[in-house]
Amino acid sequence: MKRIISLAMVLCLCLCAASAMAADGSLERVKKAGKLVIGLDDAFPPMGYRDDNNKIVGFDVDAAEEVGKRMGVEIVWQPTAWDGVILSLNAKKFDCIWNGMTITEERAKKVAFSKPYIMDGQIATVRMDQKETSFDQLGGKKVGVQKGSPALEAAKELPNAAGEIREYDTNPKAFLDLEAGRLDSVVVDNVTGRFYMAKRPGKFRALPGYITKEAFGIAFRMDDAALRAAVQKHIDDMIADGTMGKISRKWFGEDVTDPSKW
Structure with a gap:
């Protein structure tokens, strides 16, 4: 990292x-x-x-x-x-x-x-219809990250520990599971996440702030x-x-x- x-x-x-x-x-x-x-x-x-x-x-x-x-x-x-x-x-x-x-x-x-x-860094994304409004509400939830990326360490630094951290070969695969409800959040690099969300308007949103900067x-x-x-x-x-x-x-x-x- x-x-x-x-x-x-x-x-x-x-x-x-x-x-x-x-x-x-x-x-x-x-x-x-x-x-x-x-x-x-x-x-x-x-x-x-x-x-x-x-x-x-x-x-x-x-x-x-x-x-x-x-x-x-x-x-x-x-x-x-x-x-x-x-x-x-x-x-x-x-x-x-x-x-x-x-x-x-x-x-x-x-x-x-x-x-x-x-300002880049790691952010947490959720589905547009989810109720979470901050990082601390991800405690006990299922969080996806790209394998081998800084997102893994960032997910471990969430204010309240995730219930499960699942690693994926690519970010798009993690976002597919988030969209399908198999994940509660995807932790991802900010510019990569924003780029992906812009390509799928109305599907996802980022929780406020950065886990790391x-x-x-x-x-x-x-x-x-x-x-x-x-x-x-x-x-x-x-x-x-x-x-x-x-x-x-x-x-x-x-x-x-x-x-x-x-």
Whole structure:
């Protein structure tokens, strides 16, 4: 399970990583090239993945393409192996990593993160017609999780112990049992769960809050402070003018980019 850090620590890590913005030349380099090259794992729905036509799509893709328009540069996607993505960034194979990357203390020693743009983590879902309104009402209930995922540990951290935790090969199989009434809840990664629920409108809802929290950020090289600041400004503007909320509703059925809801 990924190491979880507080939102205050996340913000500190993000804001303290960059310096000498005007002098580093990173923004000018990108503008001169006319493109922002972004590294990603292209098999991570709904953040970034290939559709039936082999086109790279997703929440991060839409958000980055909008930033590219506002910066006046083309977005170029560079699929890469996730286990070496930070090494590839620092080897200058691309300009940043924008792909649902969790901000951790260990990673923040190697890259400079943007502010969090989505608070991810594990949530609990139920059928739309169920009466439960909080995590503590899942005590003694049947809870489904994907085998080998962080959801298993999160399910064990519920305020009141579940009566049974069932492991499934895939999240869709768990949701099928939830819909059929064979489960009382599915604990799942927030972005994955919201994506699945958006595809099945009216069937499921998430209980309020997070069982665990993990913030997503965009990773830049430590020296590229000017580029990081420019991208951050456009994201801040997109949150303020509702663009990020619109993109979020397309992929998740609701706005998960609003920091006041984290």
